[in-house]
Amino acid sequence: MDKTLEKTGIPTTEQVESAFPPQERLDEGAVAIIECFQRIPCNPCATSCPRGAIVPFEDINDTPVIKNENCNGCTLCITKCPGLAIMVVDTTWKDPAGLDRALIKLPYEFRPLPAVGDEVIATDRAGAFVTKAEVVQVLLNHAMNKVPIVTIAVEKSLMRTVRGIHLDARQRAVVCRCNDLDEADIAAYIAGGATSIDELKRVTRLGMGPCQGRNCVPIVQGMLARTLGVPVAELSPGTYRPTVKSIALGDLAEYDSARDELGDGEK
Amino acid sequence: MIHTDLLICGAGPAGLCAAIEAGAAGANVLVLERGHAPGGQLVKQTHMFFGSEKQYASYRGFDISDILLAQMKEMPNIKLVCNTTVLAAYSDDGIWTAEIAGQTPNDKPRYEKILPKAVIVATGASEKPLLFPGNDLPGVYGAGAVQTLMNQYGIKPASRVVMLGAGNIGLIVSYQLMQAGVDVLAVCDAAPHIGGYLVHASKLARMGVPIMTSHSVKRAEGDGKLDRVTLWELDENWQGIAGTEKVFAADALCVAVGLSPLSELLWQAGAEMLYVPALGGYVPYRDENLRTTIPSIFVAGDVAGVEEASSAMVTGRLAGLGAAQYLGYDVIALEAKKEDCLGQLQSLRHGHGGRILEGIQQASL
16 A cells, blocks of 8 residues: 555655755755645635745645745744644754754644743654654744744754654642643743733743732742743732732622621711 | 721731721721631641730740730720621722621622721732743642641641742641641752741751752652652752752642742832832831821731731731721820830841841831
């Protein structure tokens, strides 16, 4: 039986090879790799690229064609592709460990997120183990369409093989119990540009649950201080608004201002 | 709407002492307490207090609570209401709101508006959280929560405990766990020195409990509930040293890494705040009478800066005196009483290597 994409969902070696740019382009820096081989009515990759690196479609069913010279590997298209068919590869990364590794930036829509420094299992297009890989960056912000991008470092010889990650059962370090956010979630938002409690509140609802920030805010302030390199005293703890605990609107609506529950009847 | 001279938020050691002083001066006082009984943390302190006679040294916390409540009962101008949470302070019209819990969990809460002439915020502090893998496993507790279960509700929280934090809370709760028949496998602290009183540490050490300074938790593990705690040694930069891991078969891990002032109401009211690590976090600027930058709002106890309960009682008295004076009541021997309180604080605060004093200095107007 032919192991075709149509039968298995796994692209052939030739298809993958066709998605990669020539070696000279890889040597120049980060570039998007799009594995979209079937004509379907979908064009956000082409319409989202601010550099015109994806040739505009004549028909919405066109498959994308990359102008490699225009692509700078910004990853914007990764967060727009409903098929999660795009990754970015960077072979010019200065590997601090002095190894011969490339960066692969992958969309990862699962929880928990890995944390920077974690070792994850890098898998191939069939989900099989390829190698262990170090997580170098985890990014998430409000502009990313809820698509976290996990950057892993893998041996350059494996960069055409690796296409996914798999996390070992990870014990979560929980930051916010009310809204179920762990250290990796918050770290990803901070890496994605968040610099204050109020910003994080708006994107994650951190501090807006029953505890009203008593558990999460001190932890997140510590994380912000370490990442931004400023003392906690210089960070805002966020805005405190009434009330100090959650209350039901319906109960408030029933409030009778003439009543005097606590006093001695003096209205 | 309720009108009162003085609203006191919280009936812990600070709030009770504040009520007693302001009540004695003649003020009408409304004390609102979130818990089902007054006394705050005092009621679960089964150990004898330090300090001097004036702060009831050698009495146990729960006995001190009874003494203060008996004094308060003598004064009909003080009204204490429990099961009631002060919810909010509205700076535009000076109204405060409170939620009165129902009699049973199925009853709806009720709400009340209060227009006080002055307020003493004595809300206390909450336990600081700690970030580590597995920190949400059932079996990972705040040390204060364990103390509540054990000493207030009579529930044995676990059989084998690892205590994180060798400050006074970690040391005292460890000792009380031993008294309740719980094994304390180790007390560890990230700092290179024991933070709490050394006599508390020695009580544990002579019962064979190892106290491991420069150690912290690497991870907590278990299948659905805690059953293993891994500690490791920290280097001088507070980083864990690989190869120094020690695994403990524990069914509870108590986190006692300090307290943060519960200052939400002060933020809402618009008081000017300052971050002072030595006092546990954000605290309000205050003058000698514990008055904040808002003339009608005073603070007392841990919300003004985390200290011992003995200091909380004295700051409560000062705030009560200050508020009564602000309200125009003639406080008999006011200056002498204040002098006495300030003297007590001075000596209580000298016991912490000057850190508390320095912190108070920073937040003083």
